[in-house]
Amino acid sequence: MPEVEKYDVLVVGAGPAGLSAAFNAFTGSNRVGLIDDNPAAGGQIYRPSQGKTHPWVGMSVALLDKVGITVQCGLSAVDAPDPGILAVQSFNGKRLLRYEKLILCTGARELFLPFPGWTLPNAMGVGGLQALVKSGLDVAGRRIVVAGSGPLLLAVADYLKKHDGLVVGLFEQAPMASLKQFGLSMLGYPSKWMQGLALGASVGRMLRADSWVVEAGGRSRVEWVKARTPKGEEQIECEYLACAYGFVPSNELAVLLGCATRNGFVTVDDLQQTSIANVYCAGEPTGIGGVDLSTTEGRIAGLAASGREDQARSVLGRRERWRQFAANLDTTFAPRPELKDLVTPETIVCRCEDVTAARLSSPDCGRAAKLHTRCGMGPCQGRICGPATKFLYGWDQGSVRPPLYPVPIAALADSEPTNG
Amino acid sequence: MPDKITVKIDDTTIVVLAGTSVAAAILNSGRAKARRSVIGEARGPLCGMGICYECRASVDGVVHVRSCMVPCADGMVIETDA
Numbered sequence: 121m122p123e124v125e126k127y128d129v130l131v132v133g134a135g136p137a138g139l140s141a142a143f144n145a146f147t148g149s150n151r152v153g154l155i156d157d158n159p160a161a162g163g164q165i166y167r168p169s170q171g172k173t174h175p176w177v178g179m180s181v182a183l184l185d186k187v188g189i190t191v192q193c194g195l196s197a198v199d200a201p202d203p204g205i206l207a208v209q210s211f212n213g214k215r216l217l218r219y220e221k222l223i224l225c226t227g228a229r230e231l232f233l234p235f236p237g238w239t240l241p242n243a244m245g246v247g248g249l250q251a252l253v254k255s256g257l258d259v260a261g262r263r264i265v266v267a268g269s270g271p272l273l274l275a276v277a278d279y280l281k282k283h284d285g286l287v288v289g290l291f292e293q294a295p296m297a298s299l300k301q302f303g304l305s306m307l308g309y310p311s312k313w314m315q316g317l318a319l320g321a322s323v324g325r326m327l328r329a330d331s332w333v334v335e336a337g338g339r340s341r342v343e344w345v346k347a348r349t350p351k352g353e354e355q356i357e358c359e360y361l362a363c364a365y366g367f368v369p370s371n372e373l374a375v376l377l378g379c380a381t382r383n384g385f386v387t388v389d390d391l392q393q394t395s396i397a398n399v400y401c402a403g404e405p406t407g408i409g410g411v412d413l414s415t416t417e418g419r420i421a422g423l424a425a426s427g428r429e430d431q432a433r434s435v436l437g438r439r440e441r442w443r444q445f446a447a448n449l450d451t452t453f454a455p456r457p458e459l460k461d462l463v464t465p466e467t468i469v470c471r472c473e474d475v476t477a478a479r480l481s482s483p484d485c486g487r488a489a490k491l492h493t494r495c496g497m498g499p500c501q502g503r504i505c506g507p508a509t510k511f512l513y514g515w516d517q518g519s520v521r522p523p524l525y526p527v528p529i530a531a532l533a534d535s536e537p538t539n540g
Numbered sequence: 541m542p543d544k545i546t547v548k549i550d551d552t553t554i555v556v557l558a559g560t561s562v563a564a565a566i567l568n569s570g571r572a573k574a575r576r577s578v579i580g581e582a583r584g585p586l587c588g589m590g591i592c593y594e595c596r597a598s599v600d601g602v603v604h605v606r607s608c609m610v611p612c613a614d615g616m617v618i619e620t621d622a
Contacts, residue, residue, distance in 0.1 A: 157590060159561075159611055164589055171559035229591045241572035241584030251588030252608065256560030257567050340582055341572035370591075471586070471594060474579040499593035499604070504586070526593075526604070 127153035129425050130206065130219035132373060134191045135163020136411045137403025137418035138225030139180040142189055144422025145223065152189050153217060155208060157196040157525075163227055164247055165411050169254040199522035200377050204398070209527050221398050221425040224374050224386070225418060228404035230364035231507050233455065234469050234477070235462035237336030237345075242360050249362035250276045253283055260284035263358040265345050267291040267333040269453040270366040277323040280362075287326060289356045291347050293365070294453050296329040302452040309445060311412070334462055336361050365455045368507045369405040375520040384507075384517070391424035391432050392417055400425050409446030416442055460512055469512070470505040472498020477512075486515035499526050547616040562607035562618055563588070563595045574607055574620050598622035 129145040131138045134156035142154040160167070161181050166174040173181075181191055198214075199207035206217045230245040237243060244252070246268055253259055263286045266277045277287045292299065306312055331349040336342050346355050374386045380395035381387060386405045388394055394401050402417035416439045423432035463469065465478035473494040483489035486496065486509060495509065496502030496518070506517040544555050547562075549569045556565045563585045566574055573582035574595045585595035590609040598619040599605040607618070 157609075159609065168559065171557065229587060229589065232586070239577070239581060239583065241574075241582050242567075244584070244586050245588060248586055248588035252561070252564050252567065252585060255588075255608070255611075256557055256564035341584070468581075471577065471583070471592070474577050474581070499596075500591060503591050 124205070124216045124218050125153070126218045127151050127220070129153070129221045129223065129422070130217055131155070131223045131225060131422075132197050132206070133163065133225035133227055133403070134158075134161035134193070135225060135227050135403065135414065136166065136176075137227075137414035137421075138163070138223070139177065139184070139191075140415040140418030141223045141225055141400075141402055141422040141425075142184060142191075143180060144419045145221075145426045146184075146187055146189060146422075147426050147428070148187075150426060153192070153219070154184065154189060155192045155195040155197070155217070157194065159193055161191045161193060164251065167251055167254050170256060196525050197373050198524050198527055200373070201522075207522075209523070209525065213530070214527070219398075221400065222377075223392075223418075223421045223425055224377075224379075224394075224399065224401040224405060225403045225414075225421075226370045226373055226405055228367040228369050228408055229503065231366050231368050231455070231511075232363075232504055233365050233459050233462070233511060234467050234508055235334060235336070235459075236464055236467050237338075237342070238363070239468050239471055240336055240338055240342050241340065242338075242342040243336050244360070244362060245364040246270075246272050246276050246362045247364065249360060250279055253280065253285075259360065262286060262360055263288045263356075264360040264362060265289040265291070265333065265347070265356055265358045267293075267331075267345075267347065267361065267363040268365045269293045269455060270449070271319075271453075272364075272366075274319040274323055274327065276362060277326065278319050281322060285360075287323065288358055289345070289347060290323060290326040290328065291331040291333060291349070292327055292329050293332040293456055293459065294329060295456075298452045299329055302448055305445075305448045308441075332456075332459065333361065333363050365459070366449075366453050367404060367408045369408070370503075371405050372501075372503075372520050372524050374399075374401055374405060376522060376524060390436060391429060392421035393424065407443065407446050408449060409442055410449070413439065413442035413446055455511065463512060469508060470495040470498065470502075472500050472505075475505075480509070480513070486518050489515070490518065501525075545612050545614045545616075547612050547614075547618055549618045550620055556612050558612075560612050562597060562599055562605070562610045562612055562616070564608075565612050566595075566597065566607060566618065566620060571620060576621055 128150040162177040335346040386401040400421040402421040403414035489495040
């Protein structure tokens with residue numbers, strides 16, 4: 121039986137929300153734990169770039185270290201075998217962590233929508249390509265099309281340019297009118313002005329609104345993409361395609377624990393508490409709002425989970441402002457219905473099990489599709505095709521079962537509940 | 541940690557900067573494919589963050605490793621299409 125480590129407050133996810141939650145949960149005498157399944161802290165937005173730690177993450181990790189809180193990276197939460205206990209898996213095996221209060225800061229992932237050619241090598245996510253460049257992929261001189269939806273498109277196009285990538289197309293599906301309105305709403309967020317102006321100056325002129333990728337092609341990897349723009353269809357030669365339509369919450373651990381959700385987002389009260397009394401949630405799983413909302417929610421959750429509710433309430437006004445920003449994001453960049461028509465019968469929808477759209481035309485729900493086609497039953501456990509089939513067919517994502525990630529069989533061998 | 545790291549990818553030996561993920565090293569070696577899908581299609585990284593399992597490769601004999609989640613180490617043996 122693995123040994124059990126005990127924490128007063130355990131935080132899952134060391135991105136902006138989790139770092140903020142861990143720091144604010146520390147009272148001076150309690151035991152706070154912080155785990156993350158990535159090789160380093162920072163989450164997706166503050167992932168180390170080519171070996172360089174983001175300054176805010178460096179500072180946060182150093183501050184936590186000073187008070188004896190070590191970020192434990194490379195640990196994936198795979199099961200909740202008993203109330204108050206998480207099973208975590210690392211390269212070295214399984215461990216059990218016991219907590220009084222749990223704060224879920226499990227972040228978000230990109231929304232991928234299928235289109236012909238989206239399974240070709242070198243067609244990847246927008247954040248996906250950026251993550252690879254941050255972890256050492258050399259894009260100097262490479263022709264890259266960036267497409268999909270959301271402010272990340274501009275940020276990544278700018279990032280790729282700074283790393284000598286050649287951005288040869290930048291396609292945003294949202295209508296120009298919505299983008300203009302979003303730009304105006306940004307006036308209420310002065311902390312975003314500099315970033316917005318810098319991105320606009322760098323790549324703004326390349327951006328084509330009302331435009332989206334309809335197909336990618338190539339012999340063994342992406343060689344061209346076709347985009348639909350208000351001026352008609354155009355084909356562009358490229359070596360990489362970065363395409364994603366914003367974000368969906370990574371809510372699997374919350375759902376496994378029994379936390380209530382609405383539209384996939386974990387429901388929380390004023391103090392970020394979920395429907396399970398000792399479980400809190402902060403950041404993207406409660407609503408896609410970006411780094412400022414995430415750190416604010418993390419702060420509230422950390423303070424509340426460590427018994428300092430009055431202090432937590434003093435931050436609620438700030439959270440409300442960033443929630444409004446999140447609502448603006450949501451209405452501006454919602455994927456348009458035409459994107460449903462890109463899928464042909466031959467298009468693979470479930471990439472793990474290679475299930476085509478044709479085979480998904482007869483099942484009437486996600487569960488039936490699973491039973492008849494294995495859609496959503498591969499290693500990613502529906503994390504990629506689940507949100508896609510929700511968009512395409514309106515299917516709800518099915519239940520969540522342990523292990524949350526594929527684990528070696530040895531990890532299952534000692535998985536009986538503990539009372540230790 | 542040395543600044544430069546040597547890894548072997550299939551029959552290619554390449555030098556990468558410290559901190560480079562296995563997935564990035566595979567692409568830097570000129571390959572785009574990490575694995576073959578159940579019907580035999582070539583697949584490479586999609587999400588870059590350990591969610592999609594498309595970038596699976598064999599690392600030092602361990603199969604089905606999410607190559608985007610593992611930093612290269614000196615002398616590492618990586619096999620695509622494993």
